[in-house]
Amino acid sequence: MKVSHLLRSIQYAVLTVVGWVLTPIIRLIFSLVYRSSSKCVTPIEDPLCLLPATELARKIRTREVTSEAVVRAYIERARLVNRDCNFIVADRFQEALQEARNVDTILDGHVIAEKFSEQNAPFLGVPTSIKEAFALKGMPQTSGLVMMRDYRASEDAPVVGRLRQAGLIPTMVTNVSELCMWYESANQLNGRSCNPYNTSRIVGGSSGGEGCAIASGAAVVGVGSDIGGSIRMPSFFNGIFGHKPSNGLVPSGGQFPLPTGRDMELLTTGPMCRYATDLLPLLKVMSGPEAKLAKLDQKVDVMKIRFFTKFDDGGSLLVSHVEPEIQESQRKVVQYLRDTVGVHVEELKLTKFQYAFEMWAAKMALSGGTDFATYMSNYNGRVNCYLELLKWLVGRSNHTLPAIGLGMGQGLADLTPGTNKKNVQILNKLDQELREVLGEDGVLLYPTHPKVAPYHNEPIFYPFNFAYTGLFNALAYPVTQCPLGLSSEGLPVGFQIVTTPNNDRLPIAVAVFLERVFGGWVPPGTRP
Template sequence: MRTALQTAAAIRAGETTAIAECDAAIARIEAGNGEINAVVVHDFDRARDAARAIDASPKDDRALLGVPMTVKESFDVAGLVTSWGFPEHADHIATEDAVAVQRLKAAGAVILGKTNVPVGLADLQSNNPIYGRTRNPHNHDRVSGGSSGGSAAALAAGFVPLEFGSDIGGSIRVPAAFCGVWGHKPTFGMLDTDGHYFPRTRGAALNLSVIGPLARDPDDLALALDLTADLPLPKPAARDTSDWRILLLPQHPLAPAAHPIRSAVEAIGAAFAAAGATVAYESDLLPDLVEQHADYMRILAVAMARGQPPRAGPPSTPMPVLLDRQAECRRAWRRLFRDYDAVIAPAWGTTAFAHDDTPIETREAWIDGAPSPFGAQIAYPGLATFPLLPATSVPVGTDPDGLPIGVQVIADRYADHTAIAVARLAHDLTRSR
């Protein structure tokens, strides 16, 4: 299967057509979606019309010319349902495209439909009363992740080369890691979230929440980021592998990571070190990660409540105090990135877990055969989310069960392309070993 960039180039060169690529993607979905239930809203007729219109026009240099893709169900696409998995919003039809969808279409993309989510985008697996459960293409007994679980599954199954999701608690990075694809959580505020609204609302973007791309290829990931960003993001100067400065964080102090995950992070460090890079395993410059996680969970609870008091009552720490702490945390990370180019850590402490509808509050994660609180694992996504940093989820191997292992590469604010560049190196160095 071609990448997005290769597909657009082939259409431009006359080696294929937009309608041929559209029909091939639809055929892949129709053949394979019944098993994994990733693409839950179909828009095939309009997609074919859009593809035929591209073929009927003179070829142009749009980056995604004729590329078939899907987007997460939570994005508004005019004429399609946006429910976020809530049965009471199953009849909510969007009247205009989200800004990100507008920009992708302007770049030539053909939108085939939308992919599955958990109810309210509030779980690390994708299951809801409207569309049902999405299964991991690598093992149907395992989750695909959430909340962009349908997005990652559609990519891993080879239905499309490119997807778009959102992330506040790992919702891009964790599904990408579970399904063995690429995902990028951008620097907070760099991509316009208009059109990614809670159904039947048009409020401001949630604190911490971002939208971003998922892809099967890092070049496609970087391209989709650039096409949808409000402003150009800087790109790192070319450098030898030996010039990179990497800090490893194989395990969070509050959340155990399974041995294959820790080993994967350490193997990346060993590969960078063997290539001459500067690699560190600890740093006094890191903020207090225990305090950071506590503050992250307080702000996340307010954000996910969507203006309503949390079930346990109002947060014990006033929001202005939390925002001050967040600002100080950001300063600490900024100081750290004067000495390091990137931090590499697990995206989650396990590979894809078995389907489990136990509430998150009482759910358990199994780490090397022992139970551990599931909710503590949110500390890994929170590493980058709370200080508003970019992070790239990159596939780097498989565990003993053959499930994908993904890690996240965290970089300084606005250094999104640095995160992608280091992730690419991590992938290439480990896959060549």
């Protein structure tokens, strides 16, 4: 064994022991702090809020139910659960109801225009939520930045326009982490969002408001964006499905902030939903003419997919161990595939996964994009994050501690160009190895996050745990987050299904298959 490998093994062992000692202490402290605020949202009662978007669209078009009734049911549910979860930044409930009535008038007519046909408007009359980082005409687009409090979007983002053209009716915009760069959705402008399964836990970020709205029954589908796991982590923490598409498949324009330079190579926009059966139809709508790049119309035989699995990152020094219940949920799927379905599932032995955070950070540092302190000033110079830290300590900063920390830390990453280049070389080698292993017909089952939804503010103690998702932004691979029920604490568990670029249809097909077998999303209030 090389000396460097021996030293790393020793470091890993020491940090493992420290983690075993500190994690229970941290968790105990947070459980005591949040004991009085811990609750689950009211169970969903209206049956309209328990149907997939595709089924709602069918019922609306066949006039089994009106669009107004569906939209009203979701508005009532949103008003109810938002009191506990705070995921709504702003609503357009009255406008949405009027748009639903317009849909009903159209469908009740004798002649339906081509643009409202089932082919062109497959989700006609179905409500949707929108991540607040996306432009929705007339609605706030602040990304939690206090100095943007009065800004309203003047037009729709391209992906929002495609959703509208498909017949979806936006009802609200949902909360995010400050400037969409942290994995808890909390900011000084719109407050903190709470998990519907346990309000003392986080919803994830940055698409956390979307994940919460969908999981709680306040929305059936939504749109998220992902530069380090911002679709998949909220989907994981809230027990829903989310898909990070291949690069170039869905337009990411019309967001604030919009990355510059090669940061755009890490950013993708994709669907979030409660039911796996909605993923592919939504992705087709979002992709528009680019859908052909990923052959989204090509049918998939799950039995012909080659399966691989990996239960942890192989020993990162920066990232937490994967909790036993998360690993166990993945093992159950692997065992089912092997023993019941009869497919071969190979455990992947590649070791470079342990450098996931370093590879993601290096890719960001070398991208030439705008630095975070500039985003914090809304492109008006740079925020002095050291001064903001002092102001935060006395409760006078308009920024969150994670945003301040990122602004400070990003400059430090830029001081190590040699190390960054080395880590990008490791990333490129891993990319080559994975493409050889997965090919055009393979998927990898891999943890989404090492912990079930943490308590509020707890992620500050585990800032690099997003590496499990961030790795695949750096690789630019499409990934589907798949829920697998609840833990013993009643919190969602699940994993990622990863494949190579432009093979998005494969992990989505696997997610649909696993939803039929393991049940997928579990309504809040259900006993584990």
